[in-house]
Amino acid sequence: MIFNLSPVLIPRDDDSSDSVNPDPYGYRPTLSICILFISLFGISTLAHFFQAIYHRKWFFLYTAVLAGCMEILGWAGRLWSNINLPNGNAFTMQIVCTIMAPTPLLAANFVILADIIRRLGDRYSRLRPRLYSIIFLSCDIIALAVQGGGGGIASSSEKTDIVNLGSHIMLAGIVFQLVVIICYMVLGAEFFWRFFHNRPFHRQSADFVDFNKASALDGNMKSLIYALMFNTLCLFIRAIYRTIELSDGFDGKIIETQWLFDVFDAAMVVLAMYTYNFVHPGRIFGKDQVNRPLAMSNSDSTGTLNQEQVQLKSFSELQQV
Structure with missing residues (x-):
């Protein structure tokens, strides 16, 4: 794609579209800030790549690693702008990449919460673990597509009305993502409240095994829960900021204030990225291929584990955490 975002081509004090905005x-x-965040994202992304391979948590390759690569591209665009400020390609590269980058990382949170629910018991959850992955990952893909589509429309023309349409679509993608995060946080908070207060939903749990909570909530599991909460909070703060920023427009006060972007966008995503470097889910859940819902049928002609075997297997796994 050839980036050519019209706000770069339209001067701030002139409505004509045939001159370059310097x-x-x-x-x-700032050069030093650009280099700092490129380095921070580069280190975290490289670490996530090797951690995903080591723990065989493959979904981290297309969530955290992808998010890190997009952030690196976005900040490379800002570095490019430091060298050549009026360059439209650099401006569009940074705004599109930094807006879209955290979306794959958010998808990792959806998968991790579903795995935690499987481990602690889905009878405390309003949704089955599988539905968390299906619903929220689908919403994440939609948000990514809308944001990318808006960026593509905005960069495809030099006409102000087309650019405004693209920016509004990007804003819609961010707002939709913010709503998804809020719904996710509410459902997650409800699950943990029900679990700690022993208020299960009155239904037969597909994954339930009557175990001691202390066995499941060891130090590693507690650390992962806190990491999930902190990561989600960082991405939530960042989504609020980007919503306000885009609502204010390309010529608004917020988008023209560098420290706001550095703190409420870049720093929030850095904290979210490094959270899972230090508290990696692979240490708790193991390999992807064994971290899946167990078959729960009492008998199966194909050799599926029966209920008693599943309970013994699940309890054994919990004791090994």
């Missing part, structure tokens, strides 16, 4: 940001991206 100041698309309202500031020049």
Whole structure:
């Protein structure tokens, strides 16, 4: 794609579309800040790549690693802008990549919460673990597509109305993602409240095994739960900021204030990325291929484990955590 976002081509004090805006940001991206975040994202992304391979948690390759690569591209665009401020390609590269980048990382949270629910007992959850993956990952893909589509429309024309349409679509993608995060946080909070207060839903749990909570909630599991909460909070703060930023427009005060972007976008995503570097789910759940719902039928002609075997297997796994 050839990036060519019209706000870069339209001067701030002139409505004509045939001259170049020498100041698309309202500031020049600071060289040292650009290098700092490229380095931070590069280190975390490389670490996630090797951690995903080591723990065989393959979904981290297309969530955390993908998010890190997109952030690196976005900050490379800002570095490019520091060297050549009026360059439209650099401006569009950074705005599209930094808006879309955290979306894959958010998908990792959906998978991790579903795995935690499987481990602690889905009778405390309003949704089955599988539905968390299906519903929220689908919403994540939709948000990514809408944000990318908006960026593509905005970069495809130099006409102000087309650019505004693209920016509004990008804003819609961010708002949709914010709503998804809120729903996810509410359902997650409800699960943990029900679990700790022993208020299960009155239904037969597909994954339930009557075990001591202390066995499941060891130090590693507690650390992962806190990491999930902190990661989600960081991405939530970042989504609120980007919603306000895009609502204010490309010439708004917020998008023209560099420290706001550095703190409420870049720093939040860095914290979210490094959270799973230090508390990696692979240490708790093991390999992807064994971290799946167990077959729960009492008997199966194909050799599926019966209920008693499943309970013994699940309890044994919990004791090994």
